[in-house]
Amino acid sequence: MTDQLQAATTPVTARPPAAAVPLKPVALTTLIFGAFLPMLSFFVINVALPAIGSDLRATSGELQLVVGSYGIAVATLLVVGGRLGDTFGRKRLFLIGLIGFTVTSLICAIAPTIGVLLVARVVQGAAGAAVTPQVLATITSLLTGQHRARAMAMYGVAGGAAAAFGQILGGVLVEANVFDLGWRAVFLVNVPVGILGVAAAIRLIPETKAAKAQRVDLVGAALLALTLVMLLLPLTEGRPLGWPLWTWLCLAATIPAVVLLGVHQHRAERSGAAPLIPPTVLRLKAMRIGLLLAVAFFTTFGGFMMFVFALATQGEARMSPLEGGLSLLPMAVGFLITSIYGPRLQVRYGAGLIVRGWIIQGVGYAVLAAVALTLWPDVSPLKLAVPMLIAGFGSGLVMVPLMGVVLSQVPPAQAGLGSGILLTSQQTCLALGAATVGTAYLALAGTSWDQGGALAAVALAITAISLLMTPVTHQLRTSGKGA
Incomplete structure (x- = not known):
């Protein structure tokens, strides 16, 4: 993700740049670090997939969902999270998201079954979708010129670092098997880091809101999620199950679901609302x-x-x-x-x-x-x-x-x-x-x-x-x- 998200999540800032509250370097570091955790979680998991499959007796389709469920939750709620931050306060949503991400990381780490892990990954993705937009929106509303450009560059480098070191971190944690945790350490490591991030954010990050927030397109987000789930589930579970009838019915149902999503987006835009995917x-x-x-x-x-x-x-x-x-x-x-x-x-x-x-x-x-x-x-x-x-x-x-x-x-x-x-x-x-x-x-x-x-x-x-x-x-x- 890049700095362009700021425009999607901050249609109007709460105050002009001249009156903006300074964003101190330590506060900016806290923001960037908060966004780094959800990005890291996406990249760190892949080398742990074989160990997860062996320990929880997960099928290959279920392992695909460990990755896919997190991504779909982020995809459907990213813009929603940004608009909620515009309305209720970006610091507030950042804290809610970071706390949720920390708690669900703990649940992922202690998950006794693959089903529990998958549910926790969905909620973890939703929490990540609440965190990321607030980082970019806060930077945009409080910084201008070279200061903003430098902050956005830091955010981009954080994404590259997550990809670069997530793979190594995952491999080290699984291989070291500290306290016999195995793959669970990949999730557990987020907990103390998340707690520190929450404590720092409470003290350091200033609150901002949009002067005129847009209405959240919850119906559009729900329809998008429904469409993706009906497409994702049969594609991941169909092959190991021998393609039963329900998989074909789900795939067929994605067509009317896409049509319904398109109709809703057209109607929302014509009514002056803010659709998730503007036609x-x-x-x-x-x-x-x-x-x-x-x-x-x-x-x-x-x-x-x-x-x-x-x-x-x-x-x-x-x-x-x-x-x-x-x-x-x-x-x-x-x-x-x-x-x-x-x-x-x-x-x-x-x-x-x-x-x-x-x-x-x-x-x-x-x-x-x-x-x-x-x-x-x-x-x-x-x-x-x-x-x-x-x-x-x-x-x-x-x-x-x-x-x-x-x-x-x-x-x-x-x-x-x-x-x-x-x-x-x-x-x-x-x-x-x-x-x-x-x-x-x-x-x-x-x-x-x-x-x-x-x-x-x-x-x-x-x-x-x-x-x-x-x-x-x-x-x-x-x-x-x-x-």
């Missing part, structure tokens, strides 16, 4: 292209990085959780580098930076496929380092500038709504990636392809998608003229 914004050419790019990137990225790679490396390749995390480190480091330098490169290259990113990403995944086909299962973090670094660098060049480039071609009055749509699609596709890409991988891994061949097939598919997206991105360069 007028979707009519902009730049937004349509941006959404296509976002779906292609975040679905494949979420499926590969958050699910497929962990199962493959800790399966036939017999890597430990720590080795699995180390294998992902080069990819995450490449992403971290682009998080730091991407904004400068975006100013120089614009959409051309995204084109370069697709090509570099495609090369990285193609090399990864070659390594998997020739060396599998005799792979190690060192043998995977080069393709993972290339893929990570390319992924960062796509993701970091994507929203900024798209929104620069959207009329300023609609940029805030557009950012909300893009961020909702980002979280949605990260969740659905585990279901769609993960299901395809599991289906192939259960055949003569085995896990190495399935990993190579997924990598080559991402290469093909990356190359197909380059001409689409070229259209983005000139779409602002015809939007």
Whole structure:
């Protein structure tokens, strides 16, 4: 997520910049750290999935839901959380979200069954959706100029750091098995950190509200959640259950659910309300292209990085959780580098930076496929380092500038709504990636392809998608003229 969320969550600030309450460095650090925890939780979990499956006797579909349920909760409630903060106070929502995230982390850590873990992950995602918008909205309402730009850059680097070090932290915690906690330490570590964050936020963060808050589209959020659940459940549970009738009925029901969501959004917009997904914004050419790019990137990225790679490396390749995390480190480091330098490169290259990113990403995944086909299962973090670094660098060049480039071609009055749509699609596709890409991988891994061949097939598919997206991105360069 990027600084563009601020426009989606802060349509009007409570006071002009000249009268803004100063945001001290220690308060800014507390805000950024509060947002870092939900981001870290998304990335730290993947290397623990095999251990969770073994301990709780979870099926592959249930493991997909451990990732997907969290992402869908964030996706459907992100903009809602921002608007609640505008109305009731951003510090208040930040504290409620952070407390909820801490408590649900504890529940995840002590979960006796996979069912309890899944419910806790949904609530944890909802809590994360309450925290993140308040961070960006508070920064926007209290800081201006270079101070705001520096704070937004810190937020971007925090996201890159979460991706970079989440993998290693997860592997270390599972492998160390301190007090025989195993995978549970991945969640338990959030508890003391969250408590410290709450204590600091109470003392340091000033309260802000919007002068005129928009009504929350709870019906739209509920319809979006219903649609995603009806799509996610059969895609994750259908294959291990042999595709019973209810899975096909759910998939079929997504069509009328999408239609109902669209009708509600049109009616809400015509009545002067603030719909979750404004139809007028979707009519902009730049937004349509941006959404296509976002779906292609975040679905494949979420499926590969958050699910497929962990199962493959800790399966036939017999890597430990720590080795699995180390294998992902080069990819995450490449992403971290682009998080730091991407904004400068975006100013120089614009959409051309995204084109370069697709090509570099495609090369990285193609090399990864070659390594998997020739060396599998005799792979190690060192043998995977080069393709993972290339893929990570390319992924960062796509993701970091994507929203900024798209929104620069959207009329300023609609940029805030557009950012909300893009961020909702980002979280949605990260969740659905585990279901769609993960299901395809599991289906192939259960055949003569085995896990190495399935990993190579997924990598080559991402290469093909990356190359197909380059001409689409070229259209983005000139779409602002015809939007």
